[in-house]
Amino acid sequence: MTTEQIPAQRTATVRFFAAAQEAVGQDAMTTDAETLGALKTALLAQHPALTGILPRCAVLVDGARVDDDFALTGAQTIDVLPPFAGG
Secondary structure (H helix, E strand, O other): OOOOOOOOOOOEEEEEOHHHHHHHOOOEEEEOOOEHHHHHHHHHHHOHHHOOOHHHOEEEEOOEEOOOOOEOOOOOEEEEEOOOOOO
16 A cells, blocks of 8 residues: 655635725635745735735734745635724
8 A cells, every 4th residue: 555645735715805805806816825925925016006005914824923934835824914993
């Protein structure tokens, strides 16, 4: 009996909220970016309207804040959350 390596998932869902959703024009998309930093660079290139918004956003990978060099291999969901007003 042989054991095969199952490749790590390379596609994650990116969900956008509030002003980020408006800037992108959709509430979700998929990505195969290798790192969070690479994803941010690609988003800014594809959606220039994010330029003033993305740097102020909390970006969560599977519910946790991580650095830009964090590898997205195996990630399921990336949430882009602009600052919200109110309590």
